[in-house]
Every structure is written in C-alpha cells, then in structure tokens.
Amino acid sequence: MKNCIVAQSGGPTAAINASLAGVISGVINSNEYDTLYGALNGITGILDNRLLNLSKIFSKNPTMLDQLILTPAMHLGSCRYKLPNYNEDASVYQQIFAFFQDKEIEAFFYIGGNDSMDTVDKLAAYAQQIGSSVRIIGIPKTIDNDLCVTDHTPGFGSAAKYVASSCLEIAHDSYIYKVKSVTIIEIMGRDSGWLTAASVLARNGYSTAPHLIYFPERAFDLNEFLEDVKELLTKQHNVIVAVSEGIRDKDGNYISASTKTVDTFGHSQLSGAGKTLEYFLNQHLNIKVRSIELNVLQRCASHLASKTDLEESFQLGEHAVDFAEAGKTAVMLTINRINDTPYAVEYGCVPVCEVANKAKDVPLEFITTRGNDLTDEIITYLKPLIQGEMPVTYEQGIPTYLPVDHLLFD
Amino acid sequence: MKNCIVAQSGGPTAAINASLAGVISGVINSNEYDTLYGALNGITGILDNRLLNLSKIFSKNPTMLDQLILTPAMHLGSCRYKLPNYNEDASVYQQIFAFFQDKEIEAFFYIGGNDSMDTVDKLAAYAQQIGSSVRIIGIPKTIDNDLCVTDHTPGFGSAAKYVASSCLEIAHDSYIYKVKSVTIIEIMGRDSGWLTAASVLARNGYSTAPHLIYFPERAFDLNEFLEDVKELLTKQHNVIVAVSEGIRDKDGNYISASTKTVDTFGHSQLSGAGKTLEYFLNQHLNIKVRSIELNVLQRCASHLASKTDLEESFQLGEHAVDFAEAGKTAVMLTINRINDTPYAVEYGCVPVCEVANKAKDVPLEFITTRGNDLTDEIITYLKPLIQGEMPVTYEQGIPTYLPVDHLLFD
Numbered sequence: 126m127k128n129c130i131v132a133q134s135g136g137p138t139a140a141i142n143a144s145l146a147g148v149i150s151g152v153i154n155s156n157e158y159d160t161l162y163g164a165l166n167g168i169t170g171i172l173d174n175r176l177l178n179l180s181k182i183f184s185k186n187p188t189m190l191d192q193l194i195l196t197p198a199m200h201l202g203s204c205r206y207k208l209p210n211y212n213e214d215a216s217v218y219q220q221i222f223a224f225f226q227d228k229e230i231e232a233f234f235y236i237g238g239n240d241s242m243d244t245v246d247k248l249a250a251y252a253q254q255i256g257s258s259v260r261i262i263g264i265p266k267t268i269d270n271d272l273c274v275t276d277h278t279p280g281f282g283s284a285a286k287y288v289a290s291s292c293l294e295i296a297h298d299s300y301i302y303k304v305k306s307v308t309i310i311e312i313m314g315r316d317s318g319w320l321t322a323a324s325v326l327a328r329n330g331y332s333t334a335p336h337l338i339y340f341p342e343r344a345f346d347l348n349e350f351l352e353d354v355k356e357l358l359t360k361q362h363n364v365i366v367a368v369s370e371g372i373r374d375k376d377g378n379y380i381s382a383s384t385k386t387v388d389t390f391g392h393s394q395l396s397g398a399g400k401t402l403e404y405f406l407n408q409h410l411n412i413k414v415r416s417i418e419l420n421v422l423q424r425c426a427s428h429l430a431s432k433t434d435l436e437e438s439f440q441l442g443e444h445a446v447d448f449a450e451a452g453k454t455a456v457m458l459t460i461n462r463i464n465d466t467p468y469a470v471e472y473g474c475v476p477v478c479e480v481a482n483k484a485k486d487v488p489l490e491f492i493t494t495r496g497n498d499l500t501d502e503i504i505t506y507l508k509p510l511i512q513g514e515m516p517v518t519y520e521q522g523i524p525t526y527l528p529v530d531h532l533l534f535d
Numbered sequence: 536m537k538n539c540i541v542a543q544s545g546g547p548t549a550a551i552n553a554s555l556a557g558v559i560s561g562v563i564n565s566n567e568y569d570t571l572y573g574a575l576n577g578i579t580g581i582l583d584n585r586l587l588n589l590s591k592i593f594s595k596n597p598t599m600l601d602q603l604i605l606t607p608a609m610h611l612g613s614c615r616y617k618l619p620n621y622n623e624d625a626s627v628y629q630q631i632f633a634f635f636q637d638k639e640i641e642a643f644f645y646i647g648g649n650d651s652m653d654t655v656d657k658l659a660a661y662a663q664q665i666g667s668s669v670r671i672i673g674i675p676k677t678i679d680n681d682l683c684v685t686d687h688t689p690g691f692g693s694a695a696k697y698v699a700s701s702c703l704e705i706a707h708d709s710y711i712y713k714v715k716s717v718t719i720i721e722i723m724g725r726d727s728g729w730l731t732a733a734s735v736l737a738r739n740g741y742s743t744a745p746h747l748i749y750f751p752e753r754a755f756d757l758n759e760f761l762e763d764v765k766e767l768l769t770k771q772h773n774v775i776v777a778v779s780e781g782i783r784d785k786d787g788n789y790i791s792a793s794t795k796t797v798d799t800f801g802h803s804q805l806s807g808a809g810k811t812l813e814y815f816l817n818q819h820l821n822i823k824v825r826s827i828e829l830n831v832l833q834r835c836a837s838h839l840a841s842k843t844d845l846e847e848s849f850q851l852g853e854h855a856v857d858f859a860e861a862g863k864t865a866v867m868l869t870i871n872r873i874n875d876t877p878y879a880v881e882y883g884c885v886p887v888c889e890v891a892n893k894a895k896d897v898p899l900e901f902i903t904t905r906g907n908d909l910t911d912e913i914i915t916y917l918k919p920l921i922q923g924e925m926p927v928t929y930e931q932g933i934p935t936y937l938p939v940d941h942l943l944f945d
Binding site (some may be wrong): 147165166169170196197198199202204205257279286289290291293294297298300301302303326327329330331332356361417418419420421422424425426427428429431508511512513514517519520521522523524526528529530533 | 547575576579606607608609610612613614615632640664678696699701703704705707708710711712713736737739741742743771772827828829830831832834835838839841918921923926927929930931932933934936939940942943
C-alpha cells in the first residue's frame, strides 16, 4: 500500500477546499497511491489520530467533490499549531513519522499559509535528517496574497472579488443622498495591502469609488488624509475610502491604536482602523461619516467566489499529487503567470524554504506618490484573479455547502 | 396628456428598484398614462425640479429594466424629508401641487418606508382638502419588515436571504477550530427583530447555528445570556449568537449603551450591541470571543437578492399603476398571503392612514419562553420570502448594475 495524507491549517478562505478537492481528485485518479487520509484540525489530527478516509468517502459520491470545491473554510478543520524546533524537541516529529510508517504514508500535503509552510519546511528537514522518503508538500492559501515566489495565492482572488463587489454595492448605498458624506470601508490585511488594493476593481464606467485607498505598506498621515477627504468633498457629495485594517503612522504605530473602547467595567480594547478614522473625521468635519468593517465574509462568502481562483486552487491540489509522484519534497506549489492578456498561468513548485517565514508586500511603485491610490499596473495584475463565477446551488433559499458534521460531533 | 411621477425615499434595500421597475413597466404598458417622470432624491426632486423622463429612457432600452430590477439602493436617489403639517405651513404643498398641475400629473407614486407613508398620508389629505384628483399612492419597502397590514415588506426577503446565507458562511468559518469560541453576529433592526429572526433560516441538516437569537421585542438580560452561552459551551465547541442591534434591558436601555468608545481626544461614542456583548463575554469567559456586524450589505447586496422578493416588489409597482388607473388614492399597496405551502400571495391596498406612523413588531408568541430562540411558526412565515435567486450578470468580475451617473453629477 502507498497512502497519502492531507490536512488544512491557518485561517479560512473560500478556496482552501478547492485545493483539498484537487488533492482528493489527484489521489483517486492516481496509479501510484491507494488511500488518501484527511487529518482533522491540521497537524493535530495526526497527533491524536483523528482521520477521515477521503478517497473512500469521495469516490463513492463524485458530486460531493463539486460541492467541496464550493464550500467555504476548511472541510478538515484547522489548527494554529507551531512545531517546535526538532533539535530541541523531536518527540512530536517522532510521533508524526511513526504515524506515517504505521499508515504507510508516502506523501503529506499541507494546505495553508505562512505558518503552515514553516511546518512543511520543518517536517521536510526532519525527514531528510532521518532518511525518510515521505514527500512533504505545501499547497499555499491565504486571502492576504503575501506569500513569496508564487504569482498570487489561492483564496486571494475570491476575497478580492468579494471586496470589489461589496465596495460597488456600498457605493450604490452611499450615492443616494444629496448630502455630503464619507464612508470608510475597512478591509482585512494586517501587514499587507493586497486585499485593500483589490477594492480598486470596484471602479466601473460610472463609479470611481473607492476614491481614496490606504495601505499598511506606506506611512499613514492623519492630516494628509483629512486634506484628501476635504479636497474631494469640494467636487463630490459622497467620498468612499478603502482602508487596510493595518495602516500605521510614520513611527509604525497602528492607527487603530489611537482609539480605545472602554466598557462600564473600565476595561479597554482597541477599535478598528475604520472606526478610528470615523471618529477622527467626525471631529473635523460636520457631515455624515460612517465606517463599515468588511468582516470574515471576505474570506468565507463562497457564494461569490472567483471561478479563476477556485479552478487554480483545484489545479494546485491535483498538481501536488503529481509532484509527489515525481519525487518532489520540501516544496510549495506555485502559480506562475505566463501572460496578463489573455491571462494564462502554469503550475510549478519551489523549495519551501524560499517561502516559509517570508512575506510579500504590495510594491511601493504600485502605490501613487501621495499614498492614497494605485497605479494602473496593479489593476492589470489584479483583474484576472476575480474573473468568473461558480454555479452555486441553493436549497431552501441558502447556499448548499458540504456538511461538516465530523467537525462538530467528534 | 395624463402623466405620472414616481420617487423613492428612506433607506436603501435590494428591492426598491424592482418596485420602481414595476411602476415604469406599468406606465409604459398603460393606455391611460403617457409620461412617467422620476423625481430625484425623493420629494425634494419635485421641489427643485430635478427629474428624469423614465418612460422615455426605459422604453428606448427594455433590457435596462431587467438591470434596474437587480440594482441595489435607489436609482432615483433618496431623501430624509418630513413634510410639515399643512395646517401650519401649506407653502410646500402648494409648490408640489402647482408642479403636478404644470406637468399634468395624475398620479404620484412614493416608494418608501414608514416616514414615506407619512408623506403619502399628508399629501393625500391635502389633495382631498383642495379637491385635487391627483392619486397619491404609497409602495412599501423596508428591510425591517415592520410596516402594518401588509404580510411582509419588499426588501425584507432579500435582506433575510443575505442574513441567513451569511450566518451559514460564518458558521463554516467558526467550526474549523477545535477550541471553545463564541461568535456574535449583530443584525440590523433598531426596533424590530424580524431581520434578526431571519438568521434562523441559516439552520440546515448539519448546522444548528445560530444557537442563540435575541430580539429588541423582549428584554435582554446579561446574566441569562451568560448562562445560555455557558450551558451551550458544555455541549459544543463553537457557539454562534445572532443579536439585533436594538436589544434592550428590562428598563428599555439599549445594551449597546453600556460600552463607550473613547478616543485620544476624550470624545466618546457608543459601540454596537455585538461589540458590547463581546466585551462582556471576554470579562466572564476565558475563550475566544468575536463579534461581527453585518453591515449595510444586508440591504444592498443585490447579487444575493431573493427572487421572490424582487418579483413581488416588481408586481407591487405594476399594481400601483393599476390602482391609480382605477381611481384609488391615499392608499399603500399590500402583499396579502393566501397560503404558506405552496406559498401564494395576492396584491391589494389599504388606506395609508392605517399604516403610517405605526410599526409591527415580532409577536412575542413567536419567541421562546427563555427569549433566546424562535418557535417553528415563524420559520413557516419566513421561509418562502428568501426563496429563489436572480440571474446576476458580471462584468470584469463584479456585478453589472444600472449606472447612476444622474445622482453623481447633477
């Protein structure tokens, strides 16, 4: 028997199950591998032996695979677990590789973000040290799009499509009153502004919202912000601002850190960047100001997923199985862009050590001199990633997703 | 010439343009009426003569009507304008009826919520006093579903579908970690809990979220809430709570009023109910707690509109024209439910004075004794309203909505 195991880790995206579906499809169609196990809740499912037999479950019912592609978050559950350095504590590693031997595992696929690639890196290094032939392969995902080497990350395109579509819908909501107003939309991305940048795709033939866009990559200046807003208000009624949750001042302090919420018990907690800017403008402008936090739906609104994103994510999963069969290990899959128009990609892999614990920011040359908008180059980069819609099915008026009973009742 | 005029008022919904499309279609197909004008920004567009010739614009390009049905917020813009009592100040009324005479207006359609029905009521009473034959007709809309007499309100079904679908997607997002957590979802509805109630439609064969639901109609008790959450946490990892923004304690004080945000300048502002409960649980439970405010997308995410809602809203618009032709005035259109399963409605109208300045709460018998859930009866009532999806088209990856240049550049 030659078996494989797959797990998912980190924060949810709308595409991480599409990569899982790709791995399942790859193993079901493989001549090399027999069973594909799924470990529940990331690497911890290996440590406490909580498994699904995915190849069995999904080969019985092929339509489930289509449903899986479209289901948000992690079908196998997630974890936030950092492996210790194996030179300091090898016991977890010994347990994992004993499990691999016991289950006749030849390949381990880990679908996740930056932290998960650290796990892949460490496991692969340990495998090499003990002379294990188990292939350790990372499949990227993150709505933040901040992984290195790969042109973009699975999950980003769907989040970007949600952000752009929501910004357009919020623009329609804002344009109805003939009174001066500012609407601030706070977008996820603590350290990188890629998702905030995607708000630029909301612009169309009649709507130029968001009219101002701010990123963590460039120091944020409250006075310049106020000037920018005031200047726009001389020309238009409604100003719509897209802002990353992670904007910082020139000293690196989060803008959100300047406003605290104090409850009746005297405890305080930080507000978000959007709320902070709302309060700030309310002090300086006598007009309607509101802030809207695009919440976790950015990463889990699968009904609005990007077809391009889900197809690529699935492909990465299938290719991961191919790479394992071809003997690759200690690698992370990558999407390599061949062409912008027509958009074309191919799939590859790079040593995971080139990716783990590194981050890719929005390059400063994509941001305008004033720091409040983007250049056209980034639109060319971003636009293909949100193209296409998936055939979502609805039951009783809500989207049909694949049940996750195994996460709820184990 | 026999002309009509239509305007929109109050807060946006995903269905208010469908009613506008119904009025346009009704007039274009009418043998009685010639031109349909649209007043921009509600009644204020009549006062300052800002008009579109809708029958001309839309009969030239019939596909625009399909696009209008699916476009969020108000194509004609909105206003927040309360007419004075005409016994105290008749000048605005004189101006409006002089306009009607000048443009040969025979019928005025006002699409809006409670405040707009007050305008309809006042204009109709004034028309009667001066012996004007102009028909004054109200077409309801509000995501709050709190208008009297009508079985439900246009716009509610689409907001309800968004709330239910989002709660399911957030549930998937929450279930992934095998650690105790509470997710609080704050839903719109300052005074009525209908939209919060719609969260119950997120429940399906595998997910019972939201596990607790709280309404403004019933006094909210923080200690009972804590007990409810603790009890559930003994049985499951993730507890998902749906809560109306308007929950109040037994003395009628908003729960949100117990937490204030203080900025660096010492100004303070209320947090929402969700954030307040998040802080409260953080003080009493040593687990992950987060709150999510379903923002304005509840009312403007047209890409997820309810087909039932948009079809009914369109029908109301068409019927409004029929009723005007039949000589009705001082009325508001209503949706009358004939049957639950199969769901069937018919359209009628009632004297607007029976509706204006009144509100319909969630009946207490629909809420469980403990006040944290709903009975099955309300599910039977709610479910038909979110059924069906619209054929949304996308351009460059974002939804195609009807341009609103006339709101931006006038």
